[in-house]
Amino acid sequence: MGLAKLRAKNAPQHEDSAYWKGRLEPMEVVTVWLAIDPSTPANGCMQVIPRTHHNGFSQYQNVSDPERAVFSAEIKAEEFDASKAVDCVLEPGQCSLHDGRLIHGSAANTGTMRRCGYTMRYIPTTSRFIANGLHQIYLASGKDRAGNTYGDPTKPNKDWLDAYPDDQPAGH
Numbered sequence: 001m002g003l004a005k006l007r008a009k010n011a012p013q014h015e016d017s018a019y020w021k022g023r024l025e026p027m028e029v030v031t032v033w034l035a036i037d038p039s040t041p042a043n044g045c046m047q048v049i050p051r052t053h054h055n056g057f058s059q060y061q062n063v064s065d066p067e068r069a070v071f072s073a074e075i076k077a078e079e080f081d082a083s084k085a086v087d088c089v090l091e092p093g094q095c096s097l098h099d100g101r102l103i104h105g106s107a108a109n110t111g112t113m114r115r116c117g118y119t120m121r122y123i124p125t126t127s128r129f130i131a132n133g134l135h136q137i138y139l140a141s142g143k144d145r146a147g148n149t150y151g152d153p154t155k156p157n158k159d160w161l162d163a164y165p166d167d168q169p170a171g172h
Contacts, residue, residue, distance in 0.1 A: 010044070010108040012063050012074030013082075016121070017100040021057060023130045029100035029123045035090035036116040044109035046096065047085040053099035055079075068108065075103060090117075133159035 016031050017024075039045040058080070060073040080103050088096045098104060100121075109115050123129065128146040129137050136151030144150070151157065 008108050009068055009070045011070045011106040013103055013105040014071060014075060015058060015101050015103055025128050028127050029121050030097055031100060032095050032097050032120045034095040034118045035092050036118060037092060037114050039090040039115050041087050042111045043113045043115040044107045046088040046104055046106045048088060048098060049080045049084050049103040050086060052080055052103040053101040056101060134163055
């Protein structure tokens with residue numbers, strides 16, 4: 001997908017935990033979003049709904065305009081108060097951290113400034129990850145206590161490359 005086309009899409013309100021449901025027990029995951037470029041309201045910075053991480057898994061519905069969204073589903077509007085959204089404004093090198101159950105999203109970047117970041121997710125060694133081939137986890141430190149299988153960071157993930165030979169899926 002071209003950069004201009006991706007920039008014109010929003011990331012609907014979602015919880016990262018929805019994508020890990022059934023794959024991570026217990027659901028203990030923190031997302032780190034490291035800003036490569038400035039992240040501002042003008043270029044569609046992430047918005048979070050504070051304290052929604054206590055609610056668990058929200059109910060989803062199909063997005064109304066799939067051509068304008070990175071994901072095909074979004075949290076139902078009655079599940080959160082959009083007026084409480086807070087912008088995560090970051091300078092390059094700064095990062096945000098959020099619980100996997102926190103409701104968040106971003107507006108489309110309709111400006112001229114790129115918004116690029118690097119996403120990392122951390123789980124404790126006591127959480128069990130049920131692998132599906134496409135996603136791998138790596139032991140950053142400590143000792144595994146859940147019986148996980150870890151990827152080799154020196155080798156590419158062949159399953160991922162085979163699944164997406166021409167175009168990687170879009171993210172936020």
